[in-house]
Amino acid sequence: MLSKKQARAFFLGGTVITFLIFIGLTIFSFSKAQDQSNDENITEAVVKGKELWEANNCMGCHTILGEGAYYAPELTKVVERRGEGYIKAVLTTPVDWAPNGRKMVAYGFSQEEAADLIAFFNWIGKIDLNGFDTVVSPLAKDE
Amino acid sequence: MKYKSQKVAYWFFALSMLLFGLQIVYGFIMGSAHAGYDGLHSIIPFNTARAVHTNLLVVWLLSGFMGAAYYIIPEEAQRELVNVKLAYVQLISLAVVGVIAIVGYHFNYWEGRKFLEIPRPLDYLVVVNVLLFLGLILTTLFKGKRKTTTALVLSMGLLFAALLYLPGMLPFDSQVKDSFFRWWVVHLWVEGVWELIMGGILSFLLIKLTGVDREVIEKWLYVIVGLTFLSGVLGTGHHYYYIGVNKIWLIVGGIFSALEPLAFLAMALFAVNMYRKGEKKHPNKLALYWTLGAAIVSFMGAGLLGFAHTLPQTNKYTHGTLVTAMHGHLAFWGAYAMIVLAIISYSLPNMTGRKLYESTRGRVAFWLSNIGMIGMTVAFGVAGVAQVYLERKFKMEFMAVQKEIEIHFVVLILCATIFLTGIISYMIDFYKHGKPNDEALETVSN
Numbered sequence: 001m002l003s004k005k006q007a008r009a010f011f012l013g014g015t016v017i018t019f020l021i022f023i024g025l026t027i028f029s030f031s032k033a034q035d036q037s038n039d040e041n042i043t044e045a046v047v048k049g050k051e052l053w054e055a056n057n058c059m060g061c062h063t064i065l066g067e068g069a070y071y072a073p074e075l076t077k078v079v080e081r082r083g084e085g086y087i088k089a090v091l092t093t094p095v096d097w098a099p100n101g102r103k104m105v106a107y108g109f110s111q112e113e114a115a116d117l118i119a120f121f122n123w124i125g126k127i128d129l130n131g132f133d134t135v136v137s138p139l140a141k142d143e
Numbered sequence: 144m145k146y147k148s149q150k151v152a153y154w155f156f157a158l159s160m161l162l163f164g165l166q167i168v169y170g171f172i173m174g175s176a177h178a179g180y181d182g183l184h185s186i187i188p189f190n191t192a193r194a195v196h197t198n199l200l201v202v203w204l205l206s207g208f209m210g211a212a213y214y215i216i217p218e219e220a221q222r223e224l225v226n227v228k229l230a231y232v233q234l235i236s237l238a239v240v241g242v243i244a245i246v247g248y249h250f251n252y253w254e255g256r257k258f259l260e261i262p263r264p265l266d267y268l269v270v271v272n273v274l275l276f277l278g279l280i281l282t283t284l285f286k287g288k289r290k291t292t293t294a295l296v297l298s299m300g301l302l303f304a305a306l307l308y309l310p311g312m313l314p315f316d317s318q319v320k321d322s323f324f325r326w327w328v329v330h331l332w333v334e335g336v337w338e339l340i341m342g343g344i345l346s347f348l349l350i351k352l353t354g355v356d357r358e359v360i361e362k363w364l365y366v367i368v369g370l371t372f373l374s375g376v377l378g379t380g381h382h383y384y385y386i387g388v389n390k391i392w393l394i395v396g397g398i399f400s401a402l403e404p405l406a407f408l409a410m411a412l413f414a415v416n417m418y419r420k421g422e423k424k425h426p427n428k429l430a431l432y433w434t435l436g437a438a439i440v441s442f443m444g445a446g447l448l449g450f451a452h453t454l455p456q457t458n459k460y461t462h463g464t465l466v467t468a469m470h471g472h473l474a475f476w477g478a479y480a481m482i483v484l485a486i487i488s489y490s491l492p493n494m495t496g497r498k499l500y501e502s503t504r505g506r507v508a509f510w511l512s513n514i515g516m517i518g519m520t521v522a523f524g525v526a527g528v529a530q531v532y533l534e535r536k537f538k539m540e541f542m543a544v545q546k547e548i549e550i551h552f553v554v555l556i557l558c559a560t561i562f563l564t565g566i567i568s569y570m571i572d573f574y575k576h577g578k579p580n581d582e583a584l585e586t587v588s589n
Contacts, residue, residue, distance in 0.1 A: 004292075004362040011369035018376040018399075025380075029389045030320070037319035037387040047316045057248075057255030060190025065386045066463030067322060068257055070530075071177065071189045073541040074463055096184070100542035103181060105188050124318060130393065132385030135459055135535050 036128040049120025052113055061104070064124060066132060072104065076129070077137040079121050087121065088114045144493045146217040148224035150579040153494050154234055155210030156487045160570055162203035162241065163480075167563055169196040174559060177545075178552035187249065194248045194260040200475060201258065202241045207483030208340050209237070212280050212301060214490045215347050219294035220287020225279060233275045240268045256321065258329050259311045266312055273305045292361035293350065296368060297343025303336040319387040326382040333475075334375040334403060334445075341441070341482050342368050342410070348434045348489055349414060353421025360417060367409045374402035381453050385462050393455045400453040404446035407478075414438035427492060429505040433485035436513065440481060444473025444520070460535045465527035465548075473520040484569065495576045496583035508569035515562025519555055526551035 028034055053059070059068035064075045078087060090097050090104065091114040097104040109117065125133075144150070172183055172192040181189070217224050224230060244261050247253060253260040261269065284290060284298055311328035315321040346364045350357050380396020414435050425431065448470040452461040461467070488505070492498045499505065526548040533544045 002362065002366070004358060004365065007362045007365035007369070008292075011365045011372070014369050014373040015376070018373055022376050022379065025377075025391060025395060026323075028391065029323075029383075034389050036389060037317055039317055039319075042316050050316065050318055050321075053318075054255040055253075056251065057190045057194060057253050057260060059255050059257050060193045060260075061188075063463040065318065065322060067386065068463070069190070069193045070463070070465050070468060071173075071193070100546060101179065102176075102542060102545065103184050103188075105184075105190075120318075127319060127387040129385050129387055130390055132459060132462060136463075 038123060038127045041123055041126065043119060043123075045116045045119035046123040048113075048116040049118070049123075052109070052117055053120060056105075056107060065127070065129070066136070072102070074136045075121060075124070077125050077133060079118065079125055080137060084118050087118055091117055144490075144579075144583050146223050147581055147584065148227045148230075149214050149217050149490075150494055150581075151224065151227055151230045151234070152210040152214035152490060153579040154231070155206050155213060156483075156491070156573075158234065158238055159203045159207040159210065159483060159487075160573055162199050162206065163566070164570065165245075166196055166199035166203060167559070167566065169199065171556065171559060174552055174556045177549070178556060179549050190255075191248050194253060194255075195245055197258055198244060198248070198260055199241075202237075204337075204475075204479050204483060206237060207479075207487070208301065208337075208344075209233075209276055211340075211344050211483065211486045212276075212297060214486065214494075215297060215344070216280050216283050216287075216294055219289070219291045219347070220284050221289055222283065222287045225282045225286060229275060230279055233272060233279070236268070236272050236275075240265055240272060256311075256325055259325060263312070266308075270305075270308070273308070277302060277305055291357070292364060293343055293346045293357075296339055296346065296364060300336045300339030300341075300343055303339065304332055307331050307336060322386050323383065323388060326379055330379045330382055331376070333479075334378060335372060337479060338371045338375070338406065339368050341437070341478055342371070344482050344486050345410065345414060345434065345438065348430065348485055349417045349421075351489065352425045352427065352431050352434060353417050354424060355417045355421045359420075363409075363413050363417075367406060367413060370402075370406040370409055374399050374406055378403045378453075381455075381458065384455050384458055397453075397455050401450065403453070404442070404450045407442040407446035411438045411442040426498070427489060427500045429500060429502070429509070430485060430489035432506070432509045433481055433488050436509065437477060437481035437485050440473065440477030440513065442477070444470065444475075444477040448473055448520070448524075460531050461527070464530045464534075465523055466531060467527075469520055469523035469527050472523060473516060476516045487573070491573065491576045494579035494583055496580060497576045499572060499576060502572060504568050505572050508565045508572060510565070511568065512562050512565030515558050515560070515565055518558030519562060522551050522555035522558055526555075 061069050061072040062075050063070065091107060091109045092111065094106055094108045096106045169192045172187055173189060173196060176189050213224065213230060244265055247262060248260065252262055254262050280298060280301065284294055307328055310324045313324055342364055346360050349355065349360050377395050378400035380392040381400040383392035383396055418435060452458055452466050452470065492500060529548050530544055533539045533547060534541060
């Protein structure tokens, strides 16, 4: 029968080993040869777009890379799906955008801010998502 | 209650109750918006309601864990808390940071990162607050007469929870890296170190309520938390399938997260077996309900429903849909909300001296809240599965699908009303116990 000492060794040993493997896999994932996060194409506009994305908690309604709330559409492939003109109109309008009656806050972004957010969406749209993009992209909808 | 300083726990629990109530109010706002009634949009838009709802959950659970530690650690270490005044300072500062954050969310003052919306300057205050808390708990533990496994596991959980908050504060230009390390906080909290905290509280409650030998309970506690980390750390990979990192996570995350239910199954079997083995003499039946309930419902919510969409083949379609909300609600309720309600139910009569062990209201609270939450989970599940099929299989537009599933949110609101009735009953019971007092010191032996 298992003793308390053996149970403790199982806990401590298992934790240390799995955590070390976890750190190793993290380093592996972001190593140059394995990185698929489109890191090399991050521009100043993409970073500004990400800052606006966070400052306004867009994730509190939308999802991106499948993460966020489930109240508004997934935006991973939004540029392909809607086009830049439509997105710019939504971002700059001074009144609530309400497709099908569900309202979005009227952020009234400037043209420059809208361009930064679109750069961010464009960058997101080119990340290798291990096939998830075929589920959420307009291309998948045509299949 | 054996030590006067344990009374400080009461005020942490009271704060928990207050924030829990508020969390439910914001849940109703979100549910109504999903059902098509968003009358509060101009004051409380959905993203505000969402940030408030999830952050209040985190804060009230943390306040509950802290209260549990302030109650359990002195009793386990067999000495008074090292500094009671500082514990009250910590309580007030926690409440102040929480209130500033919640109010800020209504004025676009946040950092829009799921679950970690607290703005950066407040993050530093959280760190100071938690350091103060840990200082008090760990000093009490190490100055105490004994260092039990229960106390060590609980303290270790709290310490690691504090350490793991830090990766969430790292700044990244890449959304992928941001997300990757955000899960170091969120996943390793709820599917890692918080289970240590849960295990510690569960172990304390089982020792007190069943009368089974401490050595037996604590041995199995090690096995359970061992299983938790063995599966949970690499199980983090299930968040990495489709966010822009290497395919290796599909294999690692798939295998290890599929093992995660084992830890919850072990916890449920452990709690039920200890109860069967025990003398069943303890009069506080309500605390026993909540304790066994937590172990069983956490297996259903975190274990089974988590498994339902953790495999990469399934998750490819359910990732980013309401299926996540289905699993999230029952998991948080079973694993963390119920264990906090269990320690409150156990400790409240001991701190106040009022032995309301067998009230009808208490049973109503238990059953209605659980029935309501299971109903809510089913409503989320039906809405989520319908969303997956319509949107991801039949390629319908997002909003067209949302219109189709509105009715499930009406059902959700009905079930949430049953849940709320249960929680109000619990809160009335809490209030009826009165305030903690020193007279309770001699009257209760356990």
